[in-house]
Amino acid sequence: MTDPQATPSTESTHVDLNGDPLAQAHAELAELKAKSAELADQYLRAQADVQNARRRADEEISKARKFAIEAFAESLLPVADSLEAGLAIKDATPAQIREGAEATLRQLAAALERNKxxxxxxxxGTKFDPxxxxxxxxxxxxxxxxxxxSVLQKGYTIADRVLRPALVTVAAPK
Structure with missing residues (x-):
């Protein structure tokens, strides 16, 4: 049988324990256990926060990838509409076809520029840049x-990244 005074209860921790080392140790142990439980709870909450943040970031990345081209595609729709309207004219003159093609090219250039x-x-005479x-x-x-x-074919960049280099002829050394 255990001595009821050997194991301090929560009420007995308020009693002066300076004289009894075993009671002090039990009180300290109870305090450390409470602190450990508190830290374990904080750790679990932090882990849950990290997992939630990671999940939200993954969802945002997934949405960004899925819909990244949406604005670009939307800006190309008027170009497609213009091409379809031009093809719908059955008896267009070569001058009208050229005028429509130039207008459509301007629309396409504007759409590309809006999308960087x-x-x-x-x-x-520009210095060759590989x-x-x-x-x-x-x-x-x-x-x-x-x-x-001379430039044989234009190149293109998007946000300072080369999509396609310009095809050029270069002056040979003399």
Whole structure:
């Protein structure tokens, strides 16, 4: 049988324990157990918060990937409408077809620009940049070596990232 005075109750912890080391140890143990339980609870709550934040971030990333092209596609719809309207005209003259194509090209260029798709079309004499240009050939020219002579096909960037380099001819060294 255990001595009721050997195990302190919560009420007995308020009693002066300076004289009894066993009672002090029991009181300290109870205090540490309470602190441990509190810390374990805080840890579990923090873990739950981290998991919830991670889940929300994953959902946001998933939505961003899924709908990232939505604004771009929306800006291209008027271009598609213009092409369809142009094709619906059965007896258009070549001048009308050219005018419609130019207007549609302007719409497309505006849609690309709104979505941060910027053309790379270096002017002749521009220094060759291998990060934005792809040299198709080197030709003799009356300009500084390793500069653009002509652009065969425009390149494009999106948010400072090259989608397609510009295809260029470059001045050969003399």
């Amino acid at each position: 798709v910027i053309a790379i079309a270096p002017a002749p 990060h934005q240009h792809q040299a198709i050939s080197m030709v003799p020219a009356e300009q500084e070596a390793n500069t653009v002579v």
